[in-house]
Amino acid sequence: MQLLLQQVMAGLANGAIYACVALSVVMIFLAIDHLNFAQGEMATFSTFIAWQFIHWGLPYWVAFIAVVAVSFIGGIAIERVLFKPLHHAPILASLVGFIALFSILNSGDGYIWDYTIKSFPTPFGNKPLFGSVLIDTHEAGMIGVTAMMLGLIYLFFRGTRLGLAMRAAAANPESARLVGIRVGWMTALGWGLAAAIGAVGGMLIAPVVFLEPNMMFGVLLYGFAGAVLGGLTSPAGAVIGGFAVGVIENLAGTFIPYVGRDLKLTIALVVIVAVLMVRPSGIFGRAVVSRV
Amino acid sequence: MMLDVTGLGAFYGEQQALFAVGFELDAGQVRTLLGANGAGKTTVLRALCGMVRTAGDIRFDGKSINGWATEDIVRLGVAHVPEGRGTFVRLTVEENLQLGAMTRRDHAAIAADIERIYDHFPRLKERRTQQAGLLSGGEQQMLAVGRALMLRPRLMLLDEPSFGLAPLIVEELFGILREVNRETGVAMLIVEQNAALALEFAEYAYLLETGRIVMNGPAATIAADEGVRRAYLGY
Numbered sequence: 142m143q144l145l146l147q148q149v150m151a152g153l154a155n156g157a158i159y160a161c162v163a164l165s166v167v168m169i170f171l172a173i174d175h176l177n178f179a180q181g182e183m184a185t186f187s188t189f190i191a192w193q194f195i196h197w198g199l200p201y202w203v204a205f206i207a208v209v210a211v212s213f214i215g216g217i218a219i220e221r222v223l224f225k226p227l228h229h230a231p232i233l234a235s236l237v238g239f240i241a242l243f244s245i246l247n248s249g250d251g252y253i254w255d256y257t258i259k260s261f262p263t264p265f266g267n268k269p270l271f272g273s274v275l276i277d278t279h280e281a282g283m284i285g286v287t288a289m290m291l292g293l294i295y296l297f298f299r300g301t302r303l304g305l306a307m308r309a310a311a312a313n314p315e316s317a318r319l320v321g322i323r324v325g326w327m328t329a330l331g332w333g334l335a336a337a338i339g340a341v342g343g344m345l346i347a348p349v350v351f352l353e354p355n356m357m358f359g360v361l362l363y364g365f366a367g368a369v370l371g372g373l374t375s376p377a378g379a380v381i382g383g384f385a386v387g388v389i390e391n392l393a394g395t396f397i398p399y400v401g402r403d404l405k406l407t408i409a410l411v412v413i414v415a416v417l418m419v420r421p422s423g424i425f426g427r428a429v430v431s432r433v
Numbered sequence: 434m435m436l437d438v439t440g441l442g443a444f445y446g447e448q449q450a451l452f453a454v455g456f457e458l459d460a461g462q463v464r465t466l467l468g469a470n471g472a473g474k475t476t477v478l479r480a481l482c483g484m485v486r487t488a489g490d491i492r493f494d495g496k497s498i499n500g501w502a503t504e505d506i507v508r509l510g511v512a513h514v515p516e517g518r519g520t521f522v523r524l525t526v527e528e529n530l531q532l533g534a535m536t537r538r539d540h541a542a543i544a545a546d547i548e549r550i551y552d553h554f555p556r557l558k559e560r561r562t563q564q565a566g567l568l569s570g571g572e573q574q575m576l577a578v579g580r581a582l583m584l585r586p587r588l589m590l591l592d593e594p595s596f597g598l599a600p601l602i603v604e605e606l607f608g609i610l611r612e613v614n615r616e617t618g619v620a621m622l623i624v625e626q627n628a629a630l631a632l633e634f635a636e637y638a639y640l641l642e643t644g645r646i647v648m649n650g651p652a653a654t655i656a657a658d659e660g661v662r663r664a665y666l667g668y
C-alpha cells in the first residue's frame with residue numbers, strides 16, 4: 142500500500158510535466174491543426190537559457206520568470222517567421238518545418254552549450270515533504286507550480302476577452318475574422334503560450350532527468366501520449382491525460398513484471414496505440430467532422 | 434454614399450464568379466440582391482468582406498477597401514451574418530454575443546447592448562449559458578443577427594437569413610430587423626432566395642444572373658416585372 146501510494150505520487154509529479162507538454166502540444170494543435178514535434182526541443186532550449194541565466198548568477202525565480210517571458214516571445218517569433226508563411230502550404234511543408242525546427246534547436250543546444258550532462262538546480266530542495274517518504278519537496282513543487290500555472294491559464298481562457306478571442310479563433314477562424322479578430326495573431330499568441338508552458342515543464346523536469354540536448358525526447362513522447370489520451374482537441378483533457386500517463390507509467394514500471402525501468406517508455410507508445418484503436422478522439426476530445 | 438461598388442469581379446482560384454457588378458447603398462437604406470442558386474449572391478457579400486479575391490472597386494465612405502483583410506473591414510462597422518450562421522457552436526450563447534463586440538472597447542456599453550439583444554430575442558436570454566450549438570436553427574439565426582448587432586454596425590450584410598426557418602420565425606426575425614433598421618439607421622444589404630420576402634422587406638433590389646446584375650430598381654417595380662414574377666416569385 143505504501144509502495145502503491147508512493148508510486149502514484151511520483152507518477153503525479155512526472156505527470157505534471159507531461160501535462161505541461163501535452164497542453165503545449167494541444168494548444169498548437171488547436172491553432173494550426175498540426176502536431177508540433179519540436180515542442181520538446183523548444184522546452185529544452187528554454188531550459189538551457191534558464192541554466193545560462195542561473196549560471197550568470199541570476200536568482201532562480203528571476204531566471205524562471207525571465208525564461209517564461211523569453212520563451213513566450215520566442216514562440217511568437219517562430220510562428221511569425223517560420224509557420225505563418227507555411228499557413229496555406231500542404232501538410233508536408235509544415236511537417237518539414239517542424240523537423241527543421243527540431244534539428245535547429247537540438248543542434249543549437251549542443252553547439253552553444255555542448256552535449257555534456259548538466260545538473261539543474263531546484264528551488265524546492267530534495268528533502269522528504271513533511272518528513273514523509275511518499276513525496277519529496279521537488280516533486281511537490283513540480284505539482285504545485287504546474288497546478289498554479291494551469292489555474293492561471295484557465296482563468297485567462299475563461300475570464301478574459303483575449304482568451305475568448307483565442308478560443309473563437311481556434312474553433313472557427315472564418316467566423317472569428319467576421320467579428321474582427323486578428324486570427325493570425327491569435328495563432329502566434331497560441332505559439333507563445335505553448336512555448337512558455339513548455340519552458341515551465343522543461344525547467345521543472347530538468348533537476349530530475351538532468352539537462353542535455355535530448356532531455357525532452359522521452360518526455361515529449363509521454364506528453365503526446367497524454368494529449369492523445371485526453372483528446373487532442375481538449376486542453377483540459379490533455380492535462381488530465383498527462384497526469385494519467387505519469388501515474389500509469391510509474392505503476393506499470395513497478396507492478397508489471399519485466400517492465401521495470403527499461404520498458405517504461407514503451408508504456409507511452411502502448412497508451413497511444415491503444416487509445417487510437419479504441420477511441421481515436423481521446424477521452425475528452427471530439428471527433429473532427431467536416432461538412433462538405 | 435456609404436457603400437459604392439463598381440466593376441466588381443470575384444474569383445475562386447481561376448474561376449470568375451462575378452463580372453462587373455455595380456451597386457450602391459447609403460446609410461439607413463435596405464436593399465436586396467436577388468437571384469437563383471449559384472447566381473453569385475453570396476459571393477458579392479464575401480467580396481465586400483474581403484473573403485474572396487476581387488477586382489474592381491469597393492468604396493466604403495469613399496475609401497477604397499479592395500484587398501483589405503476581413504478583420505479590418507469589420508472594424509469599419511461592416512457586420513456580416515454569413516450563410517450557415519457562423520455560430521461558435523462550442524461557446525455559450527453569451528460568449529457568442531461578446532465575440533460580436535470584440536473590436537469595441539466601451540465595456541459598459543457592451544454589457545448594455547447584450548441586454549438590448551436579449552430584449553429583442555428573449556429566447557437567447559433563457560439560453561445564455563448554453564452551448565450555442567444546442568440552439569435550434571431559428572435561435573441560431575437570431576444569435577447570428579444578435580452577434581452582428583453587437584458590433585454596432587453601420588452596414589449589415591445578411592446572407593439568406595430566412596434559410597431553413599419556419600414561416601413564423603421568419604416573420605419574427607424580419608420584424609426585428611426592420612425595428613433595428615429604424616432605431617439605429619444601420620444600412621442593410623440582404624441576400625435572399627425567398628424573393629417575395631426580400632422584395633417586401635427592401636426598398637430597392639438588384640437582380641443577379643450568373644455573376645452579372647441584369648436588372649435593378651425600386652422593390653415595387655421589380656416585384657411588378659413580368660419576368661421576375663414568373664422566374665422568382667412563382668406566379
